[in-house]
Amino acid sequence: MSKREEWEALGFEAYDAGELTLYMNDDFCTHNGTCVRAYPGLFNPKRTPWFDPSVASTEDIARVIEMCPSGAMRYIWEGEKRVRVMFEPENQRSAAYDGEKLVGFCQLQMDEGDVWIVTHTESDPAYAGQGIAKRLVSKVANAARVAQKKLSPRCNYAAKVLTEDPAFRELL
Ligand code: SF4
Known part of the structure; x- marks a missing residue:
């Protein structure tokens, strides 16, 4: 089973961000606000859509997602070098x-x-x-x-x- 399939089976939702696909699962989120504070405008739970990838580079989106301490946010970036x-x-x-x-x-x-x-x-x-x-x-x-x-x-x-x-x- 690929990571995408594994995460979708766990209830993660996929969000397109160009080169990168964000995966989010509210059940894992501890609502600590790390992602919201890390890059203003990228994530905003009070806004629709709550995720706006147009404000940041793929590198910055990946960096912020990696700051998620609960495992609620993850990503797949095909061709990523890191x-x-x-x-x-x-x-x-x-x-x-x-x-x-x-x-x-x-x-x-x-x-x-x-x-x-x-x-x-x-x-x-x-x-x-x-x-x-x-x-x-x-x-x-x-x-x-x-x-x-x-x-x-x-x-x-x-x-x-x-x-x-x-x-x-x-x-x-
Ligand atoms: S950083 Fe992760 S755990 Fe924290 S609010 Fe964002 S998604 Fe939820």
């Missing part, structure tokens, strides 16, 4: 993709009350030097902050990233 990192609560992980190819993940156990356990982080050695593993842990940390959860890292790499960054220490 690796994208997103939060996938349905898989209890953050995940990095090169197109449709999974090139890294940071796995969680999210069923432990107010604490998410970080069990494992890995990235494809073929993508070494791109900071993917750190982006994966950062994505999990931002998701935990928005969901008001603490993190318990059982993965040494995640523990190092979370301990070294003062912005993340409050989550431990």
Whole structure:
């Protein structure tokens, strides 16, 4: 099953933005307003249409969508050169993709009350030097902050990233 089919089966709606297709699922949205604040005019839930891709470049739209901490907003951009990192609560992980190819993940156990356990982080050695593993842990940390959860890292790499960054220490 392709990512598009997987997301549509989960209830995501597709929105055309030229080169990029935005996928949105209200059931995942925590209404924290990150996307609205990140790029004025791009998203506005009080407006119809709520998404206006004409105000931003494809790169900026992709950048703002990647800031979504809940996994409610995602995208497919055929021919994109960058690796994208997103939060996938349905898989209890953050995940990095090169197109449709999974090139890294940071796995969680999210069923432990107010604490998410970080069990494992890995990235494809073929993508070494791109900071993917750190982006994966950062994505999990931002998701935990928005969901008001603490993190318990059982993965040494995640523990190092979370301990070294003062912005993340409050989550431990
Ligand atoms: S950034 Fe994501 S979770 Fe936050 S309001 Fe936008 S869609 Fe919802």
